Amino acid sequence: MTNAPAPSPASILWPGAPMALGAAALFGFSTPAAKLLIAHGADPILLAGLLYLGSGVGLAVVHAARGRLIAAKEAPLQGSDWSWLALATLAGGVAGPILLMIGLQGTPAAAGALLLNVEGLATMAIAWLVFREHVDRRLLVGAGAILAGGALLSWQGQGGALGLPALAIVGACLAWAVDNNLTRKLSAADPVQMAAIKGLTAGSVNLAIAFARGAHAPSATIIAAGMATGLLGYGISLTMFILALRHLGAARTSAYFSTAPFLGAALALVLFREPVTAQITGAALLMGLGVWLHLSERHEHEHEHESLEHEHRHGHDAHHQHAHAPGDPPGDTHTHRHRHAPLRHSHPHYPDLHHRHGHAR
Numbered sequence: 001m002t003n004a005p006a007p008s009p010a011s012i013l014w015p016g017a018p019m020a021l022g023a024a025a026l027f028g029f030s031t032p033a034a035k036l037l038i039a040h041g042a043d044p045i046l047l048a049g050l051l052y053l054g055s056g057v058g059l060a061v062v063h064a065a066r067g068r069l070i071a072a073k074e075a076p077l078q079g080s081d082w083s084w085l086a087l088a089t090l091a092g093g094v095a096g097p098i099l100l101m102i103g104l105q106g107t108p109a110a111a112g113a114l115l116l117n118v119e120g121l122a123t124m125a126i127a128w129l130v131f132r133e134h135v136d137r138r139l140l141v142g143a144g145a146i147l148a149g150g151a152l153l154s155w156q157g158q159g160g161a162l163g164l165p166a167l168a169i170v171g172a173c174l175a176w177a178v179d180n181n182l183t184r185k186l187s188a189a190d191p192v193q194m195a196a197i198k199g200l201t202a203g204s205v206n207l208a209i210a211f212a213r214g215a216h217a218p219s220a221t222i223i224a225a226g227m228a229t230g231l232l233g234y235g236i237s238l239t240m241f242i243l244a245l246r247h248l249g250a251a252r253t254s255a256y257f258s259t260a261p262f263l264g265a266a267l268a269l270v271l272f273r274e275p276v277t278a279q280i281t282g283a284a285l286l287m288g289l290g291v292w293l294h295l296s297e298r299h300e301h302e303h304e305h306e307s308l309e310h311e312h313r314h315g316h317d318a319h320h321q322h323a324h325a326p327g328d329p330p331g332d333t334h335t336h337r338h339r340h341a342p343l344r345h346s347h348p349h350y351p352d353l354h355h356r357h358g359h360a361r
Contacts, residue, residue, distance in 0.1 A: 016247030017295060020256035023240035027257070028264030030233020031116065035104055037229070042222050043215040044101030049206030052093060054227025055235030056199025063192045074190030077197075084185050085194060092179025093202025098209070099172035106165030115169040117150040120258035122177030127250035131181055133351050135251050142293030143255040149286030150261040152279055177254075183242060184250045191242035195235055203230075249351030255294060262287045309339040 030051070037047055077085060103115075124143060127133040186194060217223075244253040262283050269276065 016244045016253070017256060019240045020244035020248060020253045021259060021263075021291075023237045023244060024257045024260040025263040026233050026237035026240070028260035028262075030229050030237070031260075032264060033225075033229045033233065034101070037222055037226055038101070038104060040222065042218050042226065043210055044105050045098055045206055045213065046210035046215040046218065047222075047226055048097035048101045049203050049208075049210055050223060050226030051203070051230030051234050052097065052199045052206060053203025054199070054230030055238065056196050056201070056203050057227070058231035059192050059196035059199060059235045059239065063190075063196050066192065074193070075188055077186070077189045077193060081186055081189055084182050085197065088179045088182040088186070089198045089201050091175045091182065093198045094205050096172045096175035096179065097202065098206060099168045099175065103165045103167075103169035103172060106163065115166055116173060116261065117147050117258060118170050118173035119176045119180075120147055120150075120254045122174050123180045123254035124251045126177055126181045127184070127254070131184070131250070133249050133251050136297075138293055138297055139251065139255065142290040142297075143251075143258070145286045145290035145293065146255055146258045147290075149283040149290065150258060152283045152286065180241075180245070180254060181250050184245045187242055187246035191239045191246075194242060195238040198238070199230070199235055252294060252351075256291070259287050259291065304342070304344045307340060307342050309337065 034047060034051065038044055042050075120143065124135065128135045183194070218226075241253065241257065244256070248256075262280075265280055265283070269280070
């Protein structure tokens with residue numbers, strides 16, 4: 001076992017936290033936009049297809065053009081990755097959006113925003129209990145504050161039991177939670193390629209289901225708006241989310257992503273000049289507290305890296321002190337299959353690609 005210099009404490013926040021918050025902002029925009037399109041007559045399942053198809057087509061173009069512009073490519077999907085991607089696509093790309101569009105038909109927008117917070121809780125629970133991702137008290141308190149802010153933001157003061165539309169939204173959140181944790185296993189691979197494949201597959205399946213149920217093609221305006229919304233709120237958002245998973249793990253990424261309802265409301269304040277209410281102020285304080293608890297988290301202990309061989313985009317930092325073979329790509333940042341020698345050291349870290357080790361309970 002050897003020792004090596006540790007990464008800088010400040011480096012663990014970048015780019016994971018900004019990527020997760022950016023993904024939340026884009027997805028926060030997409031939900032009220034989808035509700036607006038449904039109100040203008042779009043079939044909900046057909047709209048789910050347009051959202052994902054817009055994501056897939058747009059990212060496929062980016063993926064094709066990017067190879068000519070960027071020398072340091074991402075690692076392609078290979079081997080068992082395709083099985084995990086198929087399961088993630090089925091859960092998050094087919095079941096999730098269909099259940100959400102069905103739920104939005106019979107649920108007020110505010111109540112729908114409240115129920116979408118279930119995704120963060122479910123993602124964290126699966127990451128913690130099934131995949132044994134480390135979650136400490138500070139993370140739980142921070143996630144609780146973020147989720148409480150989302151609940152306050154969309155609370156209408158109305159009681160009553162959950163109806164079938166609300167349960168459909170909860171089902172969508174559970175499907176996305178499964179998707180998030182399965183995608184975590186693939187986060188070393190090319191996020192644009194993954195998001196494009198998920199978008200094209202899920203979009204095609206959802207459109208086929210919609211037309212089989214008798215849906216009619218909407219106007220060109222709704223098609224264009226749905227696909228543009230999908231590219232931003234599903235495609236680019238998912239790409240950023242996968243990059244955040246690579247650096248933060250599923251539990252922390254999902255907690256940051258749970259700020260989506262507030263970020264969507266903040267965008268509405270700017271674009272539509274809506275009034276600043278006590279609910280928005282309270283939600284901002286709670287979510288600000290939660291994000292601060294996460295940003296200021298310092299998880300540090302001596303840990304052991306076992307021998308590992310994999311492929312992903314990387315630079316030669318403290319965890320990548322390997323020699324290059326003659327055919328390996330040059331440059332400070334590059335992609336090739338490489339082997340990690342056993343290593344023991346101590347430094348602040350998140351459960352990223354190289355720190356998914358166990359912890360004493």
